[in-house]
Amino acid sequence: MSAQPAATARIALVTCAELPQLDEDEIAPIAPLAERGITAEPAVWNDPAVDWAAYDLAVIRSTWDYIDHHDDFVAWADRVPNLANPADVVRWNTDKTYLRDLAEAGVPVVPTTWLDPDSTVTLPTSGEFVVKPAISCGSKDTGRYDLADAAQRALAAGLATRLLSEGRTVMVQPYLHAVDTAGETAVLFFGGHYSHAIRKGALLDGPAGDVGLYKQEDIRAREATDSELHVAQQALAAVPGGADRLLYARVDVIPDADGHPVLLELELTEPSLFLRYDEGAPERFADAVAAYLKR
Structure with a gap:
């Protein structure tokens, strides 16, 4: 040795x-x-x-x-x-209103209705939707609701009302059912280069609850498709100040109703990098850190 x-x-x-x-x-x-x-x-x-x-x-x-x-x-x-x-x-x-910026830049983003703290809570009357705060991680204060069901609609409105009363911006997004079959793809970049990808299973099975620091996830290795990589690179190209300043990035995408990948989140702060799911990922991350230090 x-x-x-x-x-x-x-x-x-x-x-x-x-x-x-x-x-x-x-x-x-x-x-x-x-x-x-x-x-x-x-x-x-x-x-x-x-x-x-x-x-x-x-x-x-x-x-x-x-x-x-x-x-x-x-x-x-x-x-x-x-x-x-x-x-x-x-x-x-760290504030998911950045998705507005990415959508304006032409990145295909999950359709989102934004409720600002001074808004009145108005929700769709049918369909499954996700309600969550703009500042969140690990599915905290996040729930999935069938808004055609009166009881669930009341729960969704209650969550949104509570979050708004705390001065928090609320996001309302359609639940994309492809997450239950195809899952969500997290595409990992180190030093601007594609490293690996993983599949995440569905996390939300109902109304918001106490998930602690983070929620246990079903994770498996996956190879990103060309279309997923394209969306990921579109998102990175729209980062203010340029993506060349990033040591790491995780781009979470999911198929829409037509099967086309859309951006769910662009994780640039504290994302899990799933290094254990690809044999060379820890070494690639270390190489990226070494290169970053030489700047």
């Missing part, structure tokens, strides 16, 4: 207090990074004892509690000297 090179860089893999040692997927690149002379260690984003200036780079990973501290989180991002992805991207991407 050859000796590892002397450390030339020190990076933080940024997490939250509930996962101080990261989760299993986030640990995967630590050894490949060490092989490239990069020491990686977990650091909790809102721990006042952390000296962020001591790191050559802070890489946001499992900061999944930020939705309860959004303003503090984006203010923290602004203070970190070297952050991936950059702080202005974090500010833009």
Whole structure:
């Protein structure tokens, strides 16, 4: 066995207090990074004892509690000297109203009705819809409702009303049934290059409930199709400031009623990267970090 090179860089893999040692997927690149002379260690984003200036780079990973501290989180991002992805991207991407920007840029996005905090709750009278806040992750405060059913319609209106009363923007989207069969495809990019993809099964089976920090998912390896890659690249091309500044990106797409992929989310802040589902993904991520450090 050859000796590892002397450390030339020190990076933080940024997490939250509930996962101080990261989760299993986030640990995967630590050894490949060490092989490239990069020491990686977990650091909790809102721990006042952390000296962020001591790191050559802070890489946001499992900061999944930020939705309860959004303003503090984006203010923290602004203070970190070297952050991936950059702080202005974090500010833009942690509020799903960014989907409006992408739709205006011509990216095929899941049709969305936006209810701002001063809006009156008006919902469709039939069909299955998803109701969720614009600042959210892990399916928290997110529910699927059959709006032709009076009881479910009341639950959907109650969720929307509560969120609006808390000053939160609400999204109402049609439930795309292809997620129950084809599933959702997450397309992963490191350093601007396609790395791998995974299939995610359906998450929403009813009204919103308490899912904790995140909801367990059915994950399997998948190869992205040309049409999925095209939509993913369209979305990345529309990122403010340019996608060349991104260390990582996850683009979640789903087939619409006609079978064409549409964008569900563009994850540029703290997405799971599913490194364990592709044999070379941890090494590709480590290579991307090494290249990012050389900029």
